[in-house]
Amino acid sequence: MSTLLQAENLEVHFPIKKGVFSRTVGYVYAVDGVDFHLNKGETLGIVGESGCGKTTAGMAVMGLTPATGGRIMFADRDLAAMRRYELKKLRSSMQLIFQDPYSSLNPRMTVNQIIADPMDVHGVYLGRERKDRLAFLLETVGLTPEQGRRYPHEFSGGQRQRIGIARALALDPSIIIGDEPVSALDVSIQAQIINLLLRLKREFDLSLMVISHDLAVVEYLCDRIIVMYVGKIIEEAKYADLYKTPLHPYTQALLSAAPVSDPLREKNRILLHGDVPSPINPPTGCRFHTRCPKRMDICDKVEPEFTEMGEGHRVACHLYTAESGV
Amino acid sequence: MKSEHLLEVLDLKTSFYTFEGVARAVNGVSYYLDKGETLGIVGESGCGKSVTASSVMRILPEPPGKIEGGTILFDNQDLTKLSQKQMRRIRGGRIAMIFQEPMTSLNPVFTIGNQISEMFILHKGMSRREAMEASADMLDRVQIPAPKARVHEYPHQLSGGMRQRAMIAMALACEPEILIADEPTTALDVTVQAQILDIMLKLKEDTGTAIQMITHDLGVIAETSNRIVVMYAGKVVEEAGTVELFTKTLHPYTRGLLASIPLLGSRSAGTQQSLSEIKGTVPSLFEIPSGCAFRQRCKHAMKICAEREPELEQVGSGHAVRCWLHIPQEKR
Numbered sequence: 001m002s003t004l005l006q007a008e009n010l011e012v013h014f015p016i017k018k019g020v021f022s023r024t025v026g027y028v029y030a031v032d033g034v035d036f037h038l039n040k041g042e043t044l045g046i047v048g049e050s051g052c053g054k055t056t057a058g059m060a061v062m063g064l065t066p067a068t069g070g071r072i073m074f075a076d077r078d079l080a081a082m083r084r085y086e087l088k089k090l091r092s093s094m095q096l097i098f099q100d101p102y103s104s105l106n107p108r109m110t111v112n113q114i115i116a117d118p119m120d121v122h123g124v125y126l127g128r129e130r131k132d133r134l135a136f137l138l139e140t141v142g143l144t145p146e147q148g149r150r151y152p153h154e155f156s157g158g159q160r161q162r163i164g165i166a167r168a169l170a171l172d173p174s175i176i177i178g179d180e181p182v183s184a185l186d187v188s189i190q191a192q193i194i195n196l197l198l199r200l201k202r203e204f205d206l207s208l209m210v211i212s213h214d215l216a217v218v219e220y221l222c223d224r225i226i227v228m229y230v231g232k233i234i235e236e237a238k239y240a241d242l243y244k245t246p247l248h249p250y251t252q253a254l255l256s257a258a259p260v261s262d263p264l265r266e267k268n269r270i271l272l273h274g275d276v277p278s279p280i281n282p283p284t285g286c287r288f289h290t291r292c293p294k295r296m297d298i299c300d301k302v303e304p305e306f307t308e309m310g311e312g313h314r315v316a317c318h319l320y321t322a323e324s325g326v
Numbered sequence: 327m328k329s330e331h332l333l334e335v336l337d338l339k340t341s342f343y344t345f346e347g348v349a350r351a352v353n354g355v356s357y358y359l360d361k362g363e364t365l366g367i368v369g370e371s372g373c374g375k376s377v378t379a380s381s382v383m384r385i386l387p388e389p390p391g392k393i394e395g396g397t398i399l400f401d402n403q404d405l406t407k408l409s410q411k412q413m414r415r416i417r418g419g420r421i422a423m424i425f426q427e428p429m430t431s432l433n434p435v436f437t438i439g440n441q442i443s444e445m446f447i448l449h450k451g452m453s454r455r456e457a458m459e460a461s462a463d464m465l466d467r468v469q470i471p472a473p474k475a476r477v478h479e480y481p482h483q484l485s486g487g488m489r490q491r492a493m494i495a496m497a498l499a500c501e502p503e504i505l506i507a508d509e510p511t512t513a514l515d516v517t518v519q520a521q522i523l524d525i526m527l528k529l530k531e532d533t534g535t536a537i538q539m540i541t542h543d544l545g546v547i548a549e550t551s552n553r554i555v556v557m558y559a560g561k562v563v564e565e566a567g568t569v570e571l572f573t574k575t576l577h578p579y580t581r582g583l584l585a586s587i588p589l590l591g592s593r594s595a596g597t598q599q600s601l602s603e604i605k606g607t608v609p610s611l612f613e614i615p616s617g618c619a620f621r622q623r624c625k626h627a628m629k630i631c632a633e634r635e636p637e638l639e640q641v642g643s644g645h646a647v648r649c650w651l652h653i654p655q656e657k658r
Contacts, residue, residue, distance in 0.1 A: 050515055257519065259520075259545030260589065
């Protein structure tokens with residue numbers, strides 16, 4: 001398996017400006033040194049609670065939010081070192097699906113115009129090819145070519161999400177990043193979109209990156225999963241390993257807290273106290289130590305390094321480091 | 327009128343009169359709530375679950391909304407017949423409600439303590455000072471740290487989870503007989519959601535309040551409710567005890583819903599390989615199909631489904647379903 005996309009020590013810090021001279025008084029440490037990669041043909045999931053930096057990490061990879069540190073490599077080339085036209089060309093191979101299908105489609109454009117927009121920008125599928133391409137894309141996502149002449153308000157939420165997916169497919173991308181792609185949809189529609197994404201991934205040989213807070217959706221869609229907490233990756237594993245043997249106390253708490261639609265399943269709920277800390281003022285040492293049920297003396301002083309705990313399973317927690325002697 | 331239940335809703339019909347036509351949001355809903363139980367009302371957007379709650383609380387925007395028929399029995403009186411003045415004595419004091427988005431349902435220009443005190447002053451006739459102290463006690467009961475200082479803070483100074491706790495404190499301040507919770511944890515993070523549900527259920531044990539939990543999240547319902555009502559297009563389509571509903575599911579819609587959600591941990595355990603989908607979308611409330619409202623999306627649709635609407639049929643103790651498949655021939 002070849003690596004398609006790689007982020008090395010990625011940092012995105014947003015300055016907080018105050019006063020008449022917009023002096024920078026601090027930073028929001030949204031993404032604070034993360035490493036991850038996306039292999040060809042796989043689905044990578046990024047999970048975490050609000051403010052953990054999962055969306056910012058996705059945006060930084062797309063180049064929509066400038067990274068303030070670290071490197072993003074696409075097919076072994078550094079994104080930062082590329083020229084504008086190269087970057088533009090590269091963008092066509094990375095596309096986004098947004099969370100809210102109501103605000104991500106221009107209400108004044110017809111569906112055909114919306115889907116054709118990226119083709120216009122990149123000057124592809126011109127002339128006669130255009131009509132066939134549009135019909136093909138609409139049929140691929142389960143709509144009819146006739147529906148292309150209508151406006152977004154004539155469609156339901158699930159259908160709009162399909163339009164957004166058709167637009168993402170317009171330029172034959174190799175990577176699609178979905179930021180909470182099903183969160184805004186009704187329960188009965190979620191399954192339609194999840195199944196559609198899985199089918200498209202197979203048919204078009206796509207690599208997917210799914211950013212979500214919904215642990216069940218991510219488990220169902222992804223091959224490999226990254227758990228983030230206040231700007232850092234705290235655990236990474238293949239989906240089955242993560243859900244069967246979560247190692248980080250945060251992952252354990254997160255999985256135990258998620259409500260399961262099975263009243264007969266025994267639950268051992270780990271209740272965390274307090275709220276997620278602010279990324280403006282992240283805790284020292286391990287960022288989870290303020291809420292951790294297994295906290296030790298070392299945790300607020302030293303930031304834990306990653307420990308390999310099996311094939312592709314890494315965790316950043318002092319419980320598993322050699323020095324702590326556990 | 328008398329009812330053996332704490333709250334009984336009979337054949338409730340609520341519509342909205344809009345420029346596009348009449349939206350029949352609640353179209354003949356009946357259910358009951360007993361003392362001390364948690365009833366889950368589950369359904370997708372537009373099924374009428376929230377409108378049912380606003381009708382019970384009489385907080386429907388009128389116009390365009392209108393309760394067109396049915397009765398809501400609480401303490402031997404029909405709430406639909408009460409004046410707003412009479413209703414004000416019940417609302418907040420005896421039936422309280424919490425909403426999905428705590429930021430929009432708290433008043434940003436008053437302190438938390440001020441807003442909770444209002445409950446004590448209005449319903450219990452306390453003085454301002456007594457009420458402030460009682461408010462701090464309430465904040466302590468919903469596990470807000472440093473409650474004596476927090477009562478003087480404004481909603482924007484609290485995090486989302488804290489605000490929802492303040493909402494719960496306000497709702498439970500007068501130990502209401504019924505708490506209606508409309509998507510109380512939908513806007514919250516998973517770990518905070520677990521805290522809030524835990525607090526709600528603990529306070530329920532202490533006070534004996536009956537909870538009507540409205541949500542689209544089958545996981546939340548499964549973990550909190552004793553009994554569940556499933557709604558679709560303004561009607562109750564299935565009703566059963568929680569375990570019964572999840573293990574002996576009868577209505578094709580409920581079955582479809584359960585089969586379409588990924589169950590946490592089951593792909594990893596190898597017990598769920600594919601997700602089945604319900605085809606189509608929820609019908610528009612302006613043009614609800616004839617007969618059974620679900621028939622166009624139903625795998626088992628028969629001729630009769632388009633012709634006549636099925637009644638809610640009792641199929642076991644406490645289990646009722648609105649589907650022709652489960653109505654015996656002689657009753658058709």
